[in-house]
Amino acid sequence: MTRPGPQPGALHTADLHASLGDPVLDTMNFLNEVTHRYPEAVSFAPGRPYDGFFETEQIFDHLHRYLDHLEANGASPGQIRSSLFQYGPTSGQIRELIADSLRKDEGIDVPAESVVVTVGCQEAMFLAVRALIRGPEDVLLVSSPCYVGITGVAALLDVDLTPVEEGDKGFRCEDLEAAVLAERARGRRPRAFYVTPDHSNPSGSTIPLETRHELLELADRYDLLILEDSPYRLVSPGRQLPTLKSLDRARRVVHLGSLSKTLFPGARVGYAVADQPVVDDTGRTGLLAAELTRIKSMVTVNTPSLSQAVVAGMLLSAGGRAADLNVETAAYYGDAMRTTLARLAEAFPEEERVALGVRWNEPSGGFFLSLTVPFHADNAALERSAEQFGVIWTPMSYFYPRGGGERVIRLSVSYLTHAEIADGVERLACFIKDQAARP
Amino acid sequence: MTRPGPQPGALHTADLHASLGDPVLDTMNFLNEVTHRYPEAVSFAPGRPYDGFFETEQIFDHLHRYLDHLEANGASPGQIRSSLFQYGPTSGQIRELIADSLRKDEGIDVPAESVVVTVGCQEAMFLAVRALIRGPEDVLLVSSPCYVGITGVAALLDVDLTPVEEGDKGFRCEDLEAAVLAERARGRRPRAFYVTPDHSNPSGSTIPLETRHELLELADRYDLLILEDSPYRLVSPGRQLPTLKSLDRARRVVHLGSLSKTLFPGARVGYAVADQPVVDDTGRTGLLAAELTRIKSMVTVNTPSLSQAVVAGMLLSAGGRAADLNVETAAYYGDAMRTTLARLAEAFPEEERVALGVRWNEPSGGFFLSLTVPFHADNAALERSAEQFGVIWTPMSYFYPRGGGERVIRLSVSYLTHAEIADGVERLACFIKDQAARP
Structure with a gap:
């Protein structure tokens, strides 16, 4: 199991259980890394609960x-x-x-x-x-x-x-x-x-x-x-x-x-x-x-x-x-979702939406929505989105065990304020329109 | 997967993962059951930490x-x-x-x-x-x-x-x-x-x-x-x-x-x-x-x-x-172990010990010791020990993945007071001598 190398006791991934080679255990790494590299970006990535209603005491x-x-x-x-x-x-x-x-x-x-x-x-x-x-x-x-x-x-x-x-x-x-x-x-x-x-x-x-x-x-x-x-x-x-x-x-x-x-x-x-x-x-x-x-x-x-x-x-x-105990938080998340949907509708008027081939579902609750875009929403696109447009999202392909979702984005709305959502959707729309226009 | 039977949705163990048929997942059940049935017995079974030094606040x-x-x-x-x-x-x-x-x-x-x-x-x-x-x-x-x-x-x-x-x-x-x-x-x-x-x-x-x-x-x-x-x-x-x-x-x-x-x-x-x-x-x-x-x-x-x-x-x-943080607890467990060993030495004077074929190791710490007895220390013996002599212990055979330890008992000393240990060892000695004398 030890391969030639300068390090005592070094192991090789090929000698470990196959799950460690499964992309599902890695998908979130790239996302975390991007988030870390662009701390100023608005992030629709994390499905974290909002903690504003929590008090330590x-x-x-x-x-x-x-x-x-x-x-x-x-x-x-x-x-x-x-x-x-x-x-x-x-x-x-x-x-x-x-x-x-x-x-x-x-x-x-x-x-x-x-x-x-x-x-x-x-x-x-x-x-x-x-x-x-x-x-x-x-x-x-x-x-x-x-x-x-x-x-x-x-x-x-x-x-x-x-x-x-x-x-x-x-x-x-x-x-x-x-x-x-x-x-x-x-x-x-x-x-x-x-x-x-x-x-x-x-x-x-x-x-x-x-x-x-x-x-x-x-x-x-x-x-x-x-x-x-x-x-x-x-x-x-x-x-x-x-x-x-x-x-x-x-x-x-x-x-x-x-x-x-x-x-x-x-x-x-x-x-x-x-x-x-x-x-x-x-x-x-x-x-x-x-x-x-x-x-x-x-x-x-x-x-x-x-x-x-x-x-x-x-x-x-x-x-x-x-x-x-969740009346207040449920209302908060519901507002966040409605705000996101409203901002998306503003950013993509119907005609433009159809022309671009952009669409999204309209969940009545939860933390997430699906947004279809007219290009491959992969890691390279995510990197460009974070670097040039200051907005982070999750490639939906991460969630397909056997491939799929290549042109879909997951947006999470649970952790952002309304102001961040407005700002983030604006950046996202700029990115999508720019990316769609690329050859 | 459903077998004929009166219950909707009934599953059969043969349809579940094989680990559920592994005796290791069951060994402790019998012990818990015996402990539950004989609450007055002194129990050398649980490896629980002593909680006398803990205060909720x-x-x-x-x-x-x-x-x-x-x-x-x-x-x-x-x-x-x-x-x-x-x-x-x-x-x-x-x-x-x-x-x-x-x-x-x-x-x-x-x-x-x-x-x-x-x-x-x-x-x-x-x-x-x-x-x-x-x-x-x-x-x-x-x-x-x-x-x-x-x-x-x-x-x-x-x-x-x-x-x-x-x-x-x-x-x-x-x-x-x-x-x-x-x-x-x-x-x-x-x-x-x-x-x-x-x-x-x-x-x-x-x-x-x-x-x-x-x-x-x-x-x-x-x-x-x-x-x-x-x-x-x-x-x-x-x-x-x-x-x-x-x-x-x-x-x-x-x-x-x-x-x-x-x-x-x-x-x-x-x-x-x-x-x-x-x-x-x-x-x-x-x-x-x-x-x-x-x-x-x-x-x-x-x-x-x-x-x-x-x-x-x-x-x-x-x-x-x-x-x-463990000076006091370590001393406490050390005392419990020494007390147990001293009581065993009293209960089994050397000549009797040799004649019976009883022996034990002398750990300098930890919660457990091994006691070899001149009979099969199995569930039936444990049941008899609990019912007739009011003392519970763990068959060492529980801990052998492929058989072994049939004549050995595990004694845990972590959770008992000195008075309980003295009482428990006395009961245990009575049980061992009685069981050894059976045809």
Whole structure:
């Protein structure tokens, strides 16, 4: 494994696991580097939550509130100390509070035992994919373009991934069905389908209600599980469509959630809802959540007690309703999205838009939107945009596991002020018009 | 995947990933169940840190101290808020503080860039194994009996594991060399060797200084990396032998660490030190730590900022020396170990000990010791011990990846008072003598 060279103990990338050669683990590097090199540029790249509503001192109130709650529920001083200081149960110590908020916020009514508390939604994805994909004959389908987190998990676990491309109007069940049939014809088992039904990252698309029903029916017909990712619902303005999980009558859906956007990114608390029964050879039945927990015991052992205590304190402050804590932030993000769309419309009057071949979708929430441009929106274009026009964005091609999206840009609106958005869209329009005019 | 049955959406274990059928993910279940059923029993089973020195309110002091430190180092109020509230860098935000404490506490002198902050040491193990094991031809060697965490990681990643059994006097380099040669003869690549050189979990054994030098030499000769796990050093009394990493001149050692035992279990902060250069096809060189970071971005994205802030505050309170914070706890655990050994010597006078075939090792630190008994120390024996004698222990066979340790018991001393130890050893002696006398 050591190659000739001046450095003792030098390794070569060819000797490391193949995932480290997967472009998905690198895509964000170039973006970070560009951002670092052009600090004055307006950046539509990061999907960071806005932190203007957060005050450091609140953390102490939240922790105290959770400890008071434990005391009110009869915990002794020793138990309270342990609940914060010690390793907790691997499945999590605030499962009841999360199940309660899912009932109140999302109409998802599951027992607390079907919840596993994780280190962010990323770990929940990891656990679900590891449990469900048995070997090389199993296929994970993903709505594409898709969140890099799921592509990355697949790479780490040598899991084969089949993209189901979104059309101009978003996800279509017939495309999923075609992919399932094609994989079956190849002798493989389509096992699960990963999708973010609401305001997805990266495209911003949302699956209509009727399609949700169709999707559940299709999953049942083809014996497919659905991994439903849901980070942007409660931070979007207005009433959301029902989650797939709340419509799920046949336990087809593993719901993946995050409290990072809604409550506190720095706590890194997410969860999986996995109420599927699992039967073993002896006929004993448990829940899929218990299997995910067993895997978690070998990944992070448990989610930090401290993180769980803080988000529990936050939930308790709102009677368990995370939605109530996000009224202000959801309105803020909604304004940012509307402002971006309005500025785009101003910058590209309809005639010019059509002539140039520029178009975009109009998400009603979430952090992201898709903008189609009349040129290759690649790293070279990004570099030119940052250097000469002072505006940064994300090439949508980063999010296609098997190529695609070469003429599309992802814009993130979550982290910018209205003034920055106005300025940024103006710079972006200059760049697009200039780039389109190049030979 | 769905079998006939009354439950909608039921899965079968045979359809899940094989790791879920690995006994290592189940061993602890029986133990937990027994502990739950016999709450009055004295339990030598859990390796939990003692929490008597911890006070809940200290957490607030630690957080404030870290925030003050950021302010003193010129951070703006916005940056301070972000450092706690936002996602942080994947590699960690307290790498300098950890590198500083490694220099002061352990004589490990590495740049901060070679440190990756992880969600407990478990995640560090996961990252190291995933990065280093390329495929089925690569072998991970482990000192056996070994910590279940590494066996679990191997199971999750379908990594082949080769145990190198400890002899009566602990680990021997010649056994490792024989295992390396045998694997090479099978056409496989011995890639890394996982070991806990100090007061290991489960056996309590420590590798002598001379053997440490031999091991490093052997690693160099056979192009092997060493994964050095080190959780019990600073919580053991007296001066410890040098870490392998501090003796490592050829960058053969990836050092895995935990702040759980030394500072705060509920924060779940661990780290990997990986200063190996990694060269890619273009000749560019990075550090193995950067590769581990890329994998981490797909497992937990980042270690909770909140957890990092609290342990940073703790380190700052002691001028960066974690050892100084553990003087009292190390003395406490040392007393517990000495008390246990003294009580065992009283319960089994030499003549009786020899007649029965009972013996134990005498660790100078750590949480665990090994006790050999004249019968199969299996689940049935454990059940009888708990029910009829009110004492719980861990079958050592749980820690052998390929069988072994059938007549050995692991005793943990970390979580009991002296009175409980005295009582527990008395019960244990009664059980052993009774069980040995059975036909």
